[in-house]
Amino acid sequence: MDREPDPALEDHRTRVAAERRERMHSRLVESALLVFGQRGVDASIIDELISTAGVSRGTFYNYFRTNEDVLVAVSVAVSNEMLRMIDPFAHAEADPAARIAIGMRLFLGLAEEVPAIGAFLSRGGLRVLTGNGLINEYLPRDLIQGRDSGRFHISDVAPAFDMVVGSTLAALHRMQNSALPDGHASRLASQALLALGLAADEADLIAQRPLLKLELSPDSLLARAGGGRK
Template sequence: MPADPDPKDHRPRVAAERRARMRKRLIESAMIVFAQRGIGASVIPDVIAAAGVSQGSFYNYFRTNDDLLAAVSDALSHDMVQMIESVVGDIEDPALRVATGIRLYLHLARSYPVVAQFLSGTGLSLVGKKSSVYEYLPSDIKEGLKRGTFDEASADVALDMVAGAGVIAVHRMAQGKTTKDYPERIVRAVLRSLGVSAASATKLTSAPLPKLVAPPESLLEKAQEKLTEMAEPSNLRA
């Protein structure tokens, strides 16, 4: 009968923590590479180089581009949803919840260029039933329909309209400067397409938003920090 594990043996915990750090490092590097190159070609060699790991080490964690893309998407979605839900989770009005959530999403993308570049570079490949849009908005839209806030004729395509508007808006912000109220203009257009009156759409997008700042160890902060370091001239980093 094998002996019980030594409760003082910290090696399994240390090994697990090391693996978690390496996986996180690869995901951060992959996000930057996807942001710069999109998904049209194999990014694995570039991710290995950016992370400074061996090919063998890399393949202990991921096998394909799709594996990497899914891992980055999941991690980014988790970070962004946590931050946004901390604000919208207690909002009682479903229309205000939808408006505030989309506004925060767009402002986050503009505040973190690496996020906008990643989402723009990956484009429609991340739009689907596994995205946070399809996970969180259906219940808000159904509640809005029950209250008569949203137009029932638009409900069946509401999620696609929100997702499509988000993709285009983030792409435009990644490509260049947009007006300060650009996210609000996008959200007003989305609300109008859902049957919300012009006056109500303006009111729903006029309240001040809290400035969301990602935790220091989040993917948003770490990837943005790494991208900024990569962009600095070598003499400034020395």
């Protein structure tokens, strides 16, 4: 007799509402990814974002408070998605050299496959790339493992990190003007392995191993953001 009975109904309502919120959040993040890629990560995007996403001004403020908030959300989402794509392949390898080479190549491959991601990361540069764990977790771990196991001949992790990340980013930047020539990513990876102390023939071998084509799961941010297209 007293109000609000039916806990099942409550649950249902709650769940449905949470899902709706989640979907709207994704929609905004997707649109933001596109806009940041086109206009740069420092641009004032709210107007263009809401028109791209087709929502009202007020809705934006129900999810984010500032431009910076959005940038962080997009960075995190991109970071998660890329790791989700790359990690399975990288972790199939026991050799840190192979993991690094595969990581570089898949990273550039994804950026090429999904231009929105490429543009976003290129515009964001090191600020976005090293600011949200996209790379900060896995790469140092691999470098340390390689050094400690004698696989790499490096006295210090930091310059090696700079070299791997910087090389990749420079190639990503190059890609924004014109498609990378065939083999660019492989050659970049091969150079990186050389720099880490591998012998030339082994570096080439590892960096040129055939790579499985990534499958974008159709509900991922990457797929929705225009993947498989151009």
